[in-house]
Each structure stands twice: as structure tokens, then as C-alpha cells.
Amino acid sequence: MYIKSLELENFRNYSGLNIEFDKNTNVIYGNNAQGKTNIIEAIYISGTSKSHKTSKDYELIKFENKEAHIRTKVFSRDNEYQIDLHLKKNMKKGIAINKHPIKKASELFNILNFVLFSPEDLNIIKDGPSQRRRFLDILLCQLDKIYLEELQKYNKILNNRNKLLKDIYFNKNLIDTIPIWDKQLVNCGNNIIKKRRNIIEKLNDVCKDIHKKLTGNAEYFFLQYENDVDEKDFLTLLNKNFEKDSKYKMTSAGPHRDDILFVSNGIDIRKFGSQGQQRTTALTLKLAEIEIIKERLGESPILLLDDVLSELDSKRQRYLLEYIYGIQTIITCTGIDDFVSNRFHIDRLFKVNNGIVTTE
Ligand code: ATP
Ligand code: MG
Structure with a gap:
């Protein structure tokens, strides 16, 4: 299974974002507070309907806006699915799969599965x-x-x-x-x-x-x-x-x-x-x-590694990256030095700067 693309509208610090992921290793890098974790969070919400960081939907909407959208295209179980989430300020969020509104968030678990590894998980x-x-x-x-x-x-x-x-x-x-x-x-x-x-x-x-x-x-x-x-x-x-x-x-x-x-x-x-x-x-x-x-x-779930690689020593980094071979992985980090010095392979590299993502 893999995420083909992610589109955001007024989500956290993103006015608009539309990116396509590679099926294998994706690396998103940038300085602190630029929007790396926000991308991970958007994917997390697409798969579970909830954020791992807040229970309040209004916090997810870009300041001074009333609504936000997350649109994810996922290839899983031999089919392509589009997951649409419409977050509204004082109302329940709307969720649709292939344009059909769904009532139970658990339906998302049938489409998008991931494993998130973040620094908190180290504890x-x-x-x-x-x-x-x-x-x-x-x-x-x-x-x-x-x-x-x-x-x-x-x-x-x-x-x-x-x-x-x-x-x-x-x-x-x-x-x-x-x-x-x-x-x-x-x-x-x-x-x-x-x-x-x-x-x-x-x-x-x-x-x-x-x-x-x-x-x-x-x-x-x-x-x-x-x-x-x-x-x-x-x-x-x-x-x-x-x-x-x-x-x-x-x-x-x-x-x-x-x-x-x-x-x-x-x-x-x-x-x-x-x-x-x-x-x-x-x-x-x-x-x-x-x-x-x-x-x-x-099918393999998608692996989301939010800022965790730099917390591991190079032996464990290598083991992890070898282990995930063939699994779509989205890695966030502040720099790519570890990748360069250890010659870890990157399939698609994104740079994020203040809510703007460029592909390198
Ligand atoms: P770090 O390397 O420190 O983990 P990051 O790149 O992961 O940084 P994010 O957690 O994605 O950073 O946050 C990026 C920015 O989004 C922060 O500056 C934060 O203040 C901003 N932000 C959070 N919520 C909103 C919101 N609702 N509207 C606008 N901006 C927001
Ligand atoms: Mg972060």
C-alpha cells in the first residue's frame, strides 16, 4: 500500500499543498517549525480521522480560517482510493471515501494503514x-x-x-x-x-x-x-x-x-x-x-518516521532503513547529513520552508 498524493487546504501552516510521494523512501527536510510534522499529522488524520496531537479540530485549521481540507490518494488492496476530510470550525468533520460520505471512522482503517514512529515513541x-x-x-x-x-x-x-x-x-x-x-x-x-x-x-x-x-x-x-x-x-x-x-x-x-x-x-x-x-x-x-x-x-503498512532517525545510532538507523526496504516510508528530519554520510538511499526529497514544499 502507498500514498500517491496529499493535498492540503488551510491545514495548520499550509494554505495550499499538493505533493506526490514515491512508492519507496520519501524524505521531507527543513528547519524547525516549517511544517514537517504537520504533513505527518495530515496523513495520520487521513487514516484514523483523528489527530495524534490534538483532539480539537479547530486547532488543525489554519489561523484565521473557518475550514480546512485534507485529500489523500491511496493505492491499497489493488484499488485506488481518495480520502477527503473536511474540517469545520464548530461542526463535526465530514469524511468521504471516493466521494461517498462515511459515518464510521473505522472504515478508514480498511484503506490506509500506517505505523508512526516519533520521538515520543522512543519513550x-x-x-x-x-x-x-x-x-x-x-x-x-x-x-x-x-x-x-x-x-x-x-x-x-x-x-x-x-x-x-x-x-x-x-x-x-x-x-x-x-x-x-x-x-x-x-x-x-x-x-x-x-x-x-x-x-x-x-x-x-x-x-x-x-x-x-x-x-x-x-x-x-x-x-x-x-x-x-x-x-x-x-x-x-x-x-x-x-x-x-x-x-x-x-x-x-x-x-x-x-x-x-x-x-x-x-x-x-x-x-x-x-x-x-x-x-x-x-x-x-x-x-x-x-x-x-x-x-x-x-500488504505492508506505510511507515511514518517523524524526526526519529537522528535519535538512533547509525547501526540502528541502518538496520531500520534496511528493514523497511520495499515499504513506503515518509521520513521527516531537519537535515540530510545522516543520509549522505551513511549513503542511505532517498527516492524523493522534499524541502519544506514555512508551509511551502519544493521537490529537490
Ligand atoms: P520541528 O522540526 O520543530 O518538529 P516541524 O517542521 O515539524 O518542526 P510543525 O510541527 O509541522 O513543524 O509546525 C509548523 C508550524 O505550524 C509551527 O510554526 C506552528 O506554529 C504552525 N501551526 C500550527 N498550527 C497552526 C495553525 N492552526 N495555523 C497556522 N499555523 C499553525
Ligand atoms: Mg516536527
Whole structure:
């Protein structure tokens, strides 16, 4: 799969942009604050309907404008698709595929799949568990059409239960409604637990191989699902925790607390890994993400590398660039020195300067 072209109108710092990408390695370079990440963000929105940087659509519209457009042409599953997004200031965005408006954003997952690797992802191992859950959820959304709905449903039920725990404090009679919410939470939560368990098992298999190659077989590595509740005893645990949950007015157990454990040579590298080990693991995870999507869809996802190459040493840069051979990649960076000195191949080079892109 690959993106053929991207057109922007009043999006972030772009008044107008129309670029054609190469099927292989594209490099977009320019100084800070010129619009590199804005291009990555536009692609991200085309594939998910949402930005990875903001939940507020109006921030995406160029200052002093009322609406913005993102138009992407994608070649995937032997067909060409046009994805149109129309962002409006105080209204819901319009999304169309091949000019037909769509209601469910998840339809975009059937067309455009990508893996984004940005400097924040380098911290995925050392940051809190929410970042790792986010990683799992984004991956599962791309692989499983109903996962997003299940997750949204779970979060809604969880919020309602937490609200109820607060309300019970003022109205003791409400306690009778708790079992209704618990039943729903367990039904929905168990689907999520099952899917996360499966994908982590898969990730473990794929990551082990990649990690071995990245470290030259130096470290014994594995990852594991870390959850405080199993499908079969979720309800029992909710009952057991009820007193504690009422006290703190919060549901203390469930997939909303899940985590992934990463072990290298017997050490939990979330806590005790060196920066290099944590980065290698982050890179391993991202490459595994590509591999799993590729295997499941029969096509490689697009790789977006936002400002991340310069954060890796040349050995890992080389491994990454060799690994992605044949996959459409869009790389942003402030300069191309690394490419020149390491003789990394570039198929199309773009320079961005204050919202204007030129092809070199
Ligand atoms: P860096 O190398 O620092 O990551 P970048 O090239 O990735 O820089 P972007 O994040 O793409 O930079 O941002 C480019 C510019 O877009 C910034 O100067 C920012 O202020 C501007 N910008 C962000 N949102 C809007 C908006 N809604 N309207 C106009 N300009 C905006
Ligand atoms: Mg940037």
C-alpha cells in the first residue's frame, strides 16, 4: 500500500499543498517549525480521522480560517482510493471515501494503514502504562474492525460505573444498580482482554526475532501481558474490590489498568533498562507492528518516521532503513547529513520552508 498524493487546504501552516510521494523512501527536510510534522499529522488524520496531537479540530485549521481540507490518494488492496476530510470550525468533520460520505471512522482503517514512529515513541518503554496501552489499541484498531467500538463501549461503561461510585456516596439506594454495570463491564472488558492477550503473544514471537537481530543475539528478550485480572475472575474481582472502589470512587481493576512487561536478560527494562536498551525495545516494537499488520493484511503498512532517525545510532538507523526496504516510508528530519554520510538511499526529497514544499 502507498500514498500517491496529499493535498492540503488551510491545514495548520499550509494554505495550499499538493505533493506526490514515491512508492519507496520519501524524505521531507527543513528547519524547525516549517511544517514537517504537520504533513505527518495530515496523513495520520487521513487514516484514523483523528489527530495524534490534538483532539480539537479547530486547532488543525489554519489561523484565521473557518475550514480546512485534507485529500489523500491511496493505492491499497489493488484499488485506488481518495480520502477527503473536511474540517469545520464548530461542526463535526465530514469524511468521504471516493466521494461517498462515511459515518464510521473505522472504515478508514480498511484503506490506509500506517505505523508512526516519533520521538515520543522512543519513550514508550519508560513512560507510564497508558502509552503502552495506546500502542496496543492503535495496533488492534488496524487489525480488528470492531475493536475500536468495543474499546469505546468499555470506556463508556467504565465512566458510568465510576460516576455511580461517586453518586452512591450521596444516595445509597443506587448501590442496587452496580451489578448491572458490572455485568456489562465484564462482558465488554473480557473481549478486550482476550484480544490484547492474543496480540501480545503474537508481538512476543515477532519481537524476539527482531530484537535478536538488532542486538546481534546479545540479549535474551521477551514481553508479556501484565494484567491484574483474568477473563474468568473479572466479576469476582469487581465484587471483592467493591469496598475499595467505593472509597476511592474509582474502578481499580480491569483492562484500563493493563500493561506490557518487557524483559531483557532477566531485567524489567521499563524500570531498569538503560536508555539504549529502552530505545532498542521501542524500535523492536515498531518494526513488529509493521510485521504484524503486513502479515494480517497481506500488504505492508506505510511507515511514518517523524524526526526519529537522528535519535538512533547509525547501526540502528541502518538496520531500520534496511528493514523497511520495499515499504513506503515518509521520513521527516531537519537535515540530510545522516543520509549522505551513511549513503542511505532517498527516492524523493522534499524541502519544506514555512508551509511551502519544493521537490529537490
Ligand atoms: P520541528 O522540526 O520543530 O518538529 P516541524 O517542521 O515539524 O518542526 P510543525 O510541527 O509541522 O513543524 O509546525 C509548523 C508550524 O505550524 C509551527 O510554526 C506552528 O506554529 C504552525 N501551526 C500550527 N498550527 C497552526 C495553525 N492552526 N495555523 C497556522 N499555523 C499553525
Ligand atoms: Mg516536527
